[in-house]
Amino acid sequence: MKRPTIADIARRAGVSKGAVSYALNGRPGVSEETRARIHAIAQEIGWRPNLAARLLSGAGAGAIGLVVCRPARFLGVEPFFMELISGIEGELAARSYALMLQVAAGHEDEIAVYRRWWGEGRVDGVILVDLHTNDPRVPVMEKLGMPAVVIGHPSAAGSLPAVWSDEAAAMREVLEHLAALGHRRVARVAGPAALAHTAIRDAAFVESLAALGLEEAPAAHTDHTGEQGARATRRLLSSRSRPTAIVYDNDVTALAGLSVAQEMGLRVPAGLSVVAWDDSPLCQVVRPPLTTTARDIPASGARAAQLLLRMAAGEQVTGVEDAAARLRPRGSTAPPP
Amino acid sequence: MKRPTIADIARRAGVSKGAVSYALNGRPGVSEETRARIHAIAQEIGWRPNLAARLLSGAGAGAIGLVVCRPARFLGVEPFFMELISGIEGELAARSYALMLQVAAGHEDEIAVYRRWWGEGRVDGVILVDLHTNDPRVPVMEKLGMPAVVIGHPSAAGSLPAVWSDEAAAMREVLEHLAALGHRRVARVAGPAALAHTAIRDAAFVESLAALGLEEAPAAHTDHTGEQGARATRRLLSSRSRPTAIVYDNDVTALAGLSVAQEMGLRVPAGLSVVAWDDSPLCQVVRPPLTTTARDIPASGARAAQLLLRMAAGEQVTGVEDAAARLRPRGSTAPPP
DNA sequence: GAGTTTCACTGAACCGGATCAGCGGGACCG
């Protein structure tokens, strides 16, 4: 029942613990013959290195952490995280690294989790997501000297390496698409204003409107939930200067907006064009299928994990820019009425 | 930069390592005065117990594991996991336990992960989800002696404790609702036939149809994705004996089905009633909002985590039955045309 | 053939806590 240790292997093989350690770690100092014998015995008795012992002797934790800081209720609908996680996992699994996941209620809790993980030696580093402008997590990571990679624009990442894509370019592409269709009055239903990427898209939206000669329009900020997406859409569509197209910041709000429009008797895309953000199967499942921007989220996750592992290994790393999201035109955009 | 150890505290306090250990763990053997002094020093220099050292001295890993075995692409849309995870987390966070997450490609990979985790002492136990009938994971857990809790019906859980809800009752309630509305021809778009809960719902579906005097109908099995949901729906709606209501096994297939129906010119609920399974924000966002069964998934996760922790502590535990899912009637069900 | 190098391996220290036997000293008892 007790788990076998290298001492058991050493006894069986008639050698010392040290020799077993060398043999199993592929280091020089043992003959090929002995090495093979030790490997055979290890295999036979089902030996696995005890993580704690290895850790104690200075090895890394063999795990990285991800803290998700959103209300649970909303988490579920957001495909982003699961896609990100599956991308991260792909990179980790190959090296037998593990992923620690924790859901936190706010930035303070999140920081407390990092401190604990780091203090206990439970993780070798963490991936930060959903950065705010002036995010308090960044200086904490820098001060702790804890390896961390940011998924998001470098402008919010301080000295931490970032994995990002050009959101401004994607926004420009969306508006060019709408302008080409003939839209002049385009509205935007955005995510939380505090998020760094919301601010970036806000700016790009305003800038691109101007560049394309479209009417000025403010962004309506939401918490990314269907309810607020619906409410914002209702307000926009009831206003005097009703937009002919709305650009949403995620798929859930876009879906909610689509429903509201249809409920108000507006046909999509004939009466209103809708653009979602970050393609997900949801966008293809509804009628009409939603025009969205699409990018490879798992790839970003994989890249971030890769950087983090190199960083944890002591390497000096710099951020990388992923391909920008591309517009994926579907049935929800058409010329204005 | 180096993390402080109890030896550092001992030196500062002018006592031995042993005394510090006693003091910090609230065990007798030190005076209250010394204890307070040691605590103050620990606080001051930011000491945290090193996980590895504690582990090596026989303590638990302070973590539990969850392996998710579904294709990544689909994972994202399924709110189930994130809800489950947030429930588990709630229970863990209070005790400073951590959650290890891994995405696996199949049962063999999944079992390999369990073996590794257990062999390395990385987790104190695991939660199993998506049980198949005759699931290979169950005997492995039993043989390893690894604490494990199943989320699903006990009939598939072998000797492992299960957290389950009465799916048959929920199915009955759904069909009673449809029968009461006047439906006689009800179809079912199910999940993968290999899943234990699919089989249970299949049986309950057939049984309840008979009990209510509705027409016999087979279940169309899918892989839970929108595509297959759409295809199954299209086939059903094109058949000679077109059903007046369809019961889906999850929200994504229901959503896809809804779109297909609308595309084929069928009004929902006037021309076709649609029932989804496991309520999620998605169901409320679309038009019409979907009638679904709803249950408290985070609560199940929390309960499973609770059981697992007790089990890992050596307690003998038995499974618990959660409240059955309740029907939540919304706009997608109405009397048949 | 003596000296040097290389090889294969041993023994012990080490990581950071937990735990236990033991010890000095004060309090209490008879």
Place this chain on the structure above:
DNA sequence: CGGTCCCGCTGATCCGGTTCAGTGAAACTC
């Protein structure tokens, strides 16, 4: 006033790996 008990603490050992200095023997060198 001597004996016993308990409190508060020390010092050592243990957990299971890693690592390093050292060792004995064989191989090589001149």
